[in-house]
Amino acid sequence: MKFFRQFTVKIALLFLLLLLLMGIALAFFTMRITDSRQIEIDQIVNWNLATDMAGEIAPMLEEYSSPADIEPAIHYMMVLNPAIEVYVLDREGNILAYFVEPGDALARTQVSLDPILDFINNRRKPPLFGDDPRNIERQKHFSAAEISFSQNRKGYLYIVLQSTIYDMAADMLQERILSRALARALLLSLVFVGLMGLVLFSLLTRRLKQLIRSVKAFEDGDLSRRTSFRSRDEIGKLAAAFNGMAETISANLEALKQNDQLRRELVANVSHDLRNPLTSIQGFVETLLIKQDTLEGAEVKRYLEIILNEVTRLNKLVHELFELSKLEAKENTPAPEVFSLTELIQDIKVSCDAIAGKRGVELNASLPQTLFLVHADVHMIERVLSNLIDNAIKFAAPEHGRVLIGAEEQNGHIRVRVTDNGAGIPENEITHIFDRFYTSDKTRSRRVAGSGLGLSIAAKILELHDAELSVESVAGKGSTFSFSLPLVVC
DSSP: OTGGGSHHHHHHHHHHHHHHHHHHHHHHHHHHHHHHHHHHHHHHHTTTHHHHHHHHHHHHHHHSSSGGGGHHHHHHHHHHOTTOEEEEEETTOBEEEOOOOTTOOOSOSBOOSHHHHHHHTTOSOSOOEEEETTEEEEEEEEEEEEEEOGGGOEEEEEEESSOHHHHHHHHHHHHHHHHHHHHHHHHHIIIIIHHHHHHHHHHHTHHHHHHHHHHHHHHTTOTTOOOOOOOSSHHHHHHHHHHHHHHHHHHHHHHHHHHHHHHHHHHHHHHHHHHHHHHHHHHHHHHHHHSTTTOOHHHHHHHHHHHHHHHHHHHHHHHHHHHHHHHHTTOSOOOOEEEEHHHHHHHHHHHHHHHHHHTTEEEEEEOOSSOOEEEEOHHHHHHHHHHHHHHHHHTSOSSSEEEEEEEEEETTEEEEEEEEOSSOOOGGGGGGTTOTTOOSSHHHHHHSOSOSOHHHHHHHHHHHTTOOOEEEEETTTEEEEEEEEEBOOO
């Protein structure tokens, strides 16, 4: 049974069945055409049969007072030629004389004269068909002639050229011929067409089998498995679709692995950032509790300031994680308004001067005099600029650090750049620098306060504004982060 479940075998059997049905239909129509041709020939050959017989029975018709008196003669003619049936008709088509075997009867006592008159007057070409007196549902080819009875009465001699006996013999012969034709067609189909079909379909479905093997191997874990053949037919398109699907699945699995690794690194980083301030807070609180009677006021104040700074750091970390989660879930949507981006940059620069000064970083801004207007969420863009400037200050050179904020018009947009002179970003890390679960240069990031989520937050905010955060970095010379927003034309 497994053999018959194969796709190739199913197609071959279907093809065999179609050929068999086609053979049966062809044999049937061939016999119908042959029968029609034979009827036409038979009528042409016997075209004058009724005329000749009318001449033979004319003396009898004049001698006998009733046409029914010549029924023995009709019987004699039918015995000599069993393939015909002879009828004598009056001017209205009523049957006056005929012969049937005992127990048989006519199905009709009148026939239509239209085809008879067409025959006698040569109005139509053969084959011509007239009513069958023995079967009300059928018509048969015939020969006809005009005759005269006694007392100058007129009528017709109507000879059906396909008698009931002829029909029975023809049906038996037709059934025998059809049975032989079907047997030969079946045998030929099974022996020749079946085998050839299997071979041909095996060749045609060879690529399909190869595709099935590739899909099975991919299912079993061989994610590198691909199909090698190329074609423009349906199988080729299916193979190309499989290769594309396999590439997508492999890429998604690789991305999941990377994201899982990044998630673990983030958990480790966040755990470290949480553990350090919590440990510090716990230590100073315990010290205050143990030495509260011996500590001086200034020392108690210093401990409390340290605790406050660590709590602030924790609060910032939790806030940034919550903010990034809401941005990724698109719970925070922009509330656009028109504002001057150059003024916003100048205000943020002034607010960051103190932080830069504490770190020994020179913070400068190179801004045009034009008040470039943009249509965006002012608070979100402020968050982007603050994160970029804060990140640049943190990673500027430890000695003689410099950060430059610039803005210029480009093709109806304002391009904002924040450049530092730090150590730069390794080339293999640039593509991951904005990933949520990625932190560049782990050893350096731990020496610099912060959660490492600022760039991810900035990138997500700009994404909500249909903008993109770009980065250019040269190892040992620093990095430049930039983005563009469309200008508002007044």
